[in-house]
Amino acid sequence: MSPSSLHLAVALEGTGWHPASWREQVARPRDLFTAGYWADLVAEAERGLLDFVTFEDGLGPQSSHYGELDGRTDQVRGRLDAVLTASRIAPLTRHIGLVPTVIATHTEPFHISKAIATLDYVSAGRAGLRVQISARPHEADHFGRRTFPRLNLEELRTPSGQERLTDLFDEAADYVEVVRRLWDSWEDDAEIRDAATGRFVDRDKLHHIDFESRHFSVRGPSITPRPPQGRPPVTALAHQTVPYRLVARQGDIGYVTPHDADQVRAIVAEIRAEQEAAGRADELLHVFGDLVVLLDDDQAAAEDRRARLDALAGEPYTSDARIFAGTSAQLADLIQEFSEAGLSGFRLRPAVAGHDLLAITRGLVPELQRRGAFRTAYEADTLRGLLGLPRPANRYAAATA
Amino acid sequence: MTSKPLKQIHLAAHFPGVNNTTVWSDPKAGSHIEFSSFVHFAQTAERAKFDFLFLAEGLRLREQGGNIYDLDVVGRPDTFTVLAALAAVTERLGLTGTINSTFNEPYEVARQFAGLDHLSGGRSAWNVVTSWDAFTGENFRRGGFLPQEERYSRAKEFLATANELFDSWHGDEIVADRTTGVFLRDAKAGSFVHTGQHFDIHGQFNVPRSPQGRPVIFQAGDSEDGREFAASSADAVFSQYASLKEGQAFYTDVKNRLARYGRSHRDLLILPAATFVLGDTDAEAEELAREVRRQQVSGATAIKHLEFVWNRDLSAYDPEGPLPGIDPDAGGDHISKGRAQVRMYRDPLATAREWRELAAANNWSIRDLVIHTGNRQTFVGSPETVARTINDFVQADVSDGFILVPHITPGGLDPFADKVVPLLQEQGVFRTEYEGTTLRDHLGLAHPDDVRGERAAS
Numbered sequence: 054m055s056p057s058s059l060h061l062a063v064a065l066e067g068t069g070w071h072p073a074s075w076r077e078q079v080a081r082p083r084d085l086f087t088a089g090y091w092a093d094l095v096a097e098a099e100r101g102l103l104d105f106v107t108f109e110d111g112l113g114p115q116s117s118h119y120g121e122l123d124g125r126t127d128q129v130r131g132r133l134d135a136v137l138t139a140s141r142i143a144p145l146t147r148h149i150g151l152v153p154t155v156i157a158t159h160t161e162p163f164h165i166s167k168a169i170a171t172l173d174y175v176s177a178g179r180a181g182l183r184v185q186i187s188a189r190p191h192e193a194d195h196f197g198r199r200t201f202p203r204l205n206l207e208e209l210r211t212p213s214g215q216e217r218l219t220d221l222f223d224e225a226a227d228y229v230e231v232v233r234r235l236w237d238s239w240e241d242d243a244e245i246r247d248a249a250t251g252r253f254v255d256r257d258k259l260h261h262i263d264f265e266s267r268h269f270s271v272r273g274p275s276i277t278p279r280p281p282q283g284r285p286p287v288t289a290l291a292h293q294t295v296p297y298r299l300v301a302r303q304g305d306i307g308y309v310t311p312h313d314a315d316q317v318r319a320i321v322a323e324i325r326a327e328q329e330a331a332g333r334a335d336e337l338l339h340v341f342g343d344l345v346v347l348l349d350d351d352q353a354a355a356e357d358r359r360a361r362l363d364a365l366a367g368e369p370y371t372s373d374a375r376i377f378a379g380t381s382a383q384l385a386d387l388i389q390e391f392s393e394a395g396l397s398g399f400r401l402r403p404a405v406a407g408h409d410l411l412a413i414t415r416g417l418v419p420e421l422q423r424r425g426a427f428r429t430a431y432e433a434d435t436l437r438g439l440l441g442l443p444r445p446a447n448r449y450a451a452a453t454a
Numbered sequence: 455m456t457s458k459p460l461k462q463i464h465l466a467a468h469f470p471g472v473n474n475t476t477v478w479s480d481p482k483a484g485s486h487i488e489f490s491s492f493v494h495f496a497q498t499a500e501r502a503k504f505d506f507l508f509l510a511e512g513l514r515l516r517e518q519g520g521n522i523y524d525l526d527v528v529g530r531p532d533t534f535t536v537l538a539a540l541a542a543v544t545e546r547l548g549l550t551g552t553i554n555s556t557f558n559e560p561y562e563v564a565r566q567f568a569g570l571d572h573l574s575g576g577r578s579a580w581n582v583v584t585s586w587d588a589f590t591g592e593n594f595r596r597g598g599f600l601p602q603e604e605r606y607s608r609a610k611e612f613l614a615t616a617n618e619l620f621d622s623w624h625g626d627e628i629v630a631d632r633t634t635g636v637f638l639r640d641a642k643a644g645s646f647v648h649t650g651q652h653f654d655i656h657g658q659f660n661v662p663r664s665p666q667g668r669p670v671i672f673q674a675g676d677s678e679d680g681r682e683f684a685a686s687s688a689d690a691v692f693s694q695y696a697s698l699k700e701g702q703a704f705y706t707d708v709k710n711r712l713a714r715y716g717r718s719h720r721d722l723l724i725l726p727a728a729t730f731v732l733g734d735t736d737a738e739a740e741e742l743a744r745e746v747r748r749q750q751v752s753g754a755t756a757i758k759h760l761e762f763v764w765n766r767d768l769s770a771y772d773p774e775g776p777l778p779g780i781d782p783d784a785g786g787d788h789i790s791k792g793r794a795q796v797r798m799y800r801d802p803l804a805t806a807r808e809w810r811e812l813a814a815a816n817n818w819s820i821r822d823l824v825i826h827t828g829n830r831q832t833f834v835g836s837p838e839t840v841a842r843t844i845n846d847f848v849q850a851d852v853s854d855g856f857i858l859v860p861h862i863t864p865g866g867l868d869p870f871a872d873k874v875v876p877l878l879q880e881q882g883v884f885r886t887e888y889e890g891t892t893l894r895d896h897l898g899l900a901h902p903d904d905v906r907g908e909r910a911a912s
Contacts, residue, residue: 134661
């Protein structure tokens, strides 16, 4: 495995992904709403040479239930806007990618397109986005523009649940399409500053996008010039066929949640088939495995810690992703096994940010480096560069050439 | 009887935006997009101990005659995102952004401002603007626009709703007691219900109370509705009257409206936008100002400016020649889109008549006329003259201070910071150090919790 072929990201979520993580001595629950807290986490991830961090977000309070609030007071509730948090950190870092979560269902693609383009400017080419849908009725109530009936995980598996989900993901696909077209709506050399003719821009290099779909229409062009990366990478978490299709149609990275190597092979095969169906077979599309991680010097310590956290939470922690409790060497083994089965990277979810993020950067990363499986220095200045994604040509420039 | 104590001056800096004030052709002109330009500008403003940095917003590129307007600076970054990044490279400077109340939703905007306030340690401010045009609406899901008469009713309800969200957390909800396992004091933290003409929303806001409680609120409209909105709901007005008589009239009018909302004169600051041109001497500054004006108004720009009023294609006219003999087209769609100035000329026939008379009396070409009628240079002179004039204006209640718009990006503020600010400090009318940490501290505004406390006590 060549050093840059394995990619590592960390998903930042509150004090960590375990609901009792905030009760650990290393946790800083009272700092969650300060810039310093997030700056420290991202600086640590950058010390570990990770490709990028993602920032979770939501348009309502967190909940332990999928589709509704739980009224609990024993877990972290409340969070800051992910795009703003990423932007606040950008000037304090130099290499690591910054990938905030964006909710496609209730927000405006025009606003998000310019926000992510601006994040790309303030980070000099390190922005990405993670697109997410929201089918939660209580979040729809915060906007009052549309209503959704309650949707739980069982209903999701029924034909009508699948139909609703397909509709939301189709909207998200359109959303990403609009965002990308707006990024392309300025050709890279549109600003000409031609003093002789008095023209600041060449208006032939600015383009209306004229996108129309069932959910929205957007005329364009953007107000923000094309960002440094051309198109910041688009990422999405996916658990089944409908979201795999979004990843295959519109993604640069899909995060998936296999629990063993056979599942890796099956999921990757399904995504590749969808990718081919979408006419993108020749484009680089990363499939990353999501893993919740508890890392300690020996496996028993990690398992004890998990048991202690579960006891504090009052119930065993479950997740869509596999929960890994063990040593850095064991995790490196699993990562290599899953890589060989078809994953090109991993998004690790630290169970306790203050403990497991450091275990990743100071334990796992050196272990992978010793095996020659991970970079020993940042080899590119942009997130696309780190991910091996070429800077895309502008679709409108191609049309006029 | 002692003399009236000197008013302290408030100063802010407006990053030059999309208009012909910005001289992009100057060799010293840098990028208006690259983050390094914003860093330079913000750090200059903070070095000069300014109250805040101000960013305008546009949501659609301007067009004229069906074409994208290409003579001025075009393009700008996203307001929230660039302000959040600037919070990382400044420590005290207030961060004020224009956010439209028509093409946004209260829950999202309240989250963003509360977040910006947390991430900046209490330095966020929101310039609430309204818009109703279908032209801008073509970029949005809403697709829509508002009847013009409803724009302030939506803006007022938008702001009231955002305030309900800001106030939905009181500041003591997060307990985070490791031992007992209580993170939140109250499961219902952030609960809100708003039912109104424009918004019918309920649920729980998910951002705890921020350092300033609420962002500082700016308002910029000048209509009767706009003035009333400012008097009822704003902390500061971004006005356009930086001259002695007009400024005093606006100041008196708006401040006198405060009483009916139970507010006092110090609850609302009047801060006009102002440009400046500095020279070593007054004469040198005057000469420089003339050069800047000619750079700001090229022949092509002058013709386009005339087209706002004439509402016709005037590209065949010579900018160095006389004004068109034909009258403005007072009907139909305006050929200029996405420009606030269009609304300034409500009676184009009268404006055309007046301009022809002016041009004839002074022997002005089209370009001369636009240079003179569009003159936005507020303070021209030596640093001593400019400092004295600014202080005189503030002491004479033209305003409580000024929002300065340099004509060069990003270095245009530097000479003001280096030469004028020290003179104001010597006169004891401008701070030499920040006294507080939040924008409310700089502006001398009460914290919303204090206001609520006072009202509860009274």
